[in-house]
Amino acid sequence: MGDAASLCRGRAGMYGGYLFLTRNRLLFEPSKFGGFGKRAEIPLDSIMKISSEKSLIGEENILKVSTPYAEYGFMVNDLQTWISKLNALRKKSADTRYCMYCGSTISATANFCPKCGKKRETDAEPYR
Numbered sequence: 019m020g021d022a023a024s025l026c027r028g029r030a031g032m033y034g035g036y037l038f039l040t041r042n043r044l045l046f047e048p049s050k051f052g053g054f055g056k057r058a059e060i061p062l063d064s065i066m067k068i069s070s071e072k073s074l075i076g077e078e079n080i081l082k083v084s085t086p087y088a089e090y091g092f093m094v095n096d097l098q099t100w101i102s103k104l105n106a107l108r109k110k111s112a113d114t115r116y117c118m119y120c121g122s123t124i125s126a127t128a129n130f131c132p133k134c135g136k137k138r139e140t141d142a143e144p145y146r
Contacts, residue, residue: 019103025058026080026091037092039103044083046092060085062108070097 023037025046033056035048044065046058064085071080073093081092081100094100115124115138122133129138 019100021095023081023095024093026093032093037094037100039100039107041107044104046090058090060090062104065104065108068101068104068108070101 020036020038022034023046024032024034025048026032033048034051035046038045038047041062043062044058044060048057060083064087065083066086067082067084069082069084070078071082071091072078073080079093079095079097081094081097081104083090083092083104092100115126115128117124117131117134117136117138119136120131120134122131124131124138130136131138
């Protein structure tokens with residue numbers, strides 16, 4: 019999923035660009051025009067809270083994303099779709115692990131990788 023969005027930086031202003039949602043992360047890519055703003059990469063498993071906020075003009079179109087390290091605000095077109103897709107992927111990523119040998123998706127309850135057949139290492143970090 020991807021759409022035009024603005025990264026809100028409080029009094030520092032807003033930076034136009036594009037917001038993308040992948041199965042592992044939320045990514046803001048600033049517009050090349052103007053050269054302002056920085057790329058923001060937020061792993062889904064680091065997101066603690068998702069909420070909405072009203073913009074300065076009173077319209078509820080700010081997607082608030084809180085992580086242990088930072089809080090982000092993105093002005094988006096279809097706020098409820100972004101919130102529902104993010105919540106669905108966050109739930110899915112909590113139930114999913116990745117094989118440390120081949121990288122394929124493994125259910126959180128599986129003991130063996132369905133692709134390569136190797137035993138799942140439960141103490142190891144998930145491969146991403």
